[in-house]
Amino acid sequence: MPAPDTPAPALPGCSDCELRALCLPAGLSRHTLARLASIVAAPRPVPRGQALFRTGQPLRSLYAVRSGSFKTCLGHAPAHHQVTGFPMAGDLLGLDGIGSAHHSVDAIALAPSQVCAIPYLQLAELAHESRELQRQLHRSLSREIVRDHGVMRMLGGMRADERLAAFLLDLTRQLQARGRPAAPLVLRMTRAELGSHLGLKLETVSRSFSRLQDDGLLAVRQRRIRILDAEGLARLAGGAAA
């Protein structure tokens, strides 16, 4: 069932997507890429604040983020949101739902975004035929695990300022890896959402920002952050973890 409101559903697809080197298609041959493109739906907009999917819904597709950014949170519970991550362009959403065939988090757009739906069954079928695609899928899944381990390290062993420093460095690294401007870092999430991800209350996040600023490591202006001393941040973040 094609989206009724998009003008031209027959878009060029993955082959021309500027994200193809970072997304699932990374390293795929032209042939496989074309086949993948044939099952990927045309990019679909997700307005800010809207859920791409919710906990418990049956998993039909994985979603590649084409633009914008999201938060993924645990907990049907009203108040006890726990943000597990902030996926952005190039990330794959829904991997956690494969095991149970149902999504295990809510995915909420933090900004107007675009996603490409990839029907999971067709993807699995294609991966069955293509070693390279299979390998890519494994990589994506495995990397998600490693990423989660990083969060566990933050939550388990670091104090407030260290967590924030580690998060900012990680965010910068991710933006750089995507060849995006990381110089004036612009946060897409509120202090509360950030706090939920870091295991802190929003007041503590705010205080940590202020402290890092006072120490000359950051320049903070609302959600616009400039890193003044990356090495200092790394010393903070690494001091506890390394």
Add this chain to the structure above:
Amino acid sequence: MPAPDTPAPALPGCSDCELRALCLPAGLSRHTLARLASIVAAPRPVPRGQALFRTGQPLRSLYAVRSGSFKTCLGHAPAHHQVTGFPMAGDLLGLDGIGSAHHSVDAIALAPSQVCAIPYLQLAELAHESRELQRQLHRSLSREIVRDHGVMRMLGGMRADERLAAFLLDLTRQLQARGRPAAPLVLRMTRAELGSHLGLKLETVSRSFSRLQDDGLLAVRQRRIRILDAEGLARLAGGAAA
């Protein structure tokens, strides 16, 4: 290179393993099962305290735990161990290493254990031929992500007693799922290791045990734990998360 000290290297393999319903082979056809068994090495013993693999080593095999139990920890750092999990019989180790082709944790045996090595390249090749095996692999990877999310929830949003309660309930559930005696719960890890997993210091773990015992939820005798009021524990653990 076959293990030099095992008497009969030509063992029956997965088809007769009593864990096959819980392990990777779950749900595989006889044919696929046989092919899988043909690439899985004979069970290899890992003495208590020894590393099955260490952070940074190239990933050659995944390991299915056949008996015993392990801890997986982050951090090359000497003191700053962070335990990400306690895999036991039926679990698959090494999944986190697929993405980078190198292990991202240390896997240490907490008790004398046995593991079946599964060469990853051969496994991937086999998964390429068998849809069902591919599906199983995806499931294992995805479940690992979901499991990590559970840990993140503990670390991010719960206090000491709640974390411990959640951990004990989860452990019980896992043992039950494997049809193992979960009645007198026997912990394989020290208080310090448990603390490292829960993001607490060992003294706090000890105090939490005492508190839960005083409240009539547990009977604690060293590492032998008896759950007296599972529902009470669930209220504690769920009260913060749900």
Add this chain to the structure above:
DNA sequence: CGCGAGCTTGATGCCGATCAATGCATGTGG
């Protein structure tokens, strides 16, 4: 029997949660 690793318990201090107020931006209606 005595040693030592691991566990328990106590006393104290610090970090982050909580409660509460103020500040600052954006947006809306008069």
Add this chain to the structure above:
DNA sequence: CCACATGCATTGATCGGCATCAAGCTCGCG
């Protein structure tokens, strides 16, 4: 164009939970 409302961020004061430091205690083992 300004006045006000609203959502988000900052800052302060106080409190509680966990870390830390420091003894004892238990059990297994040589």
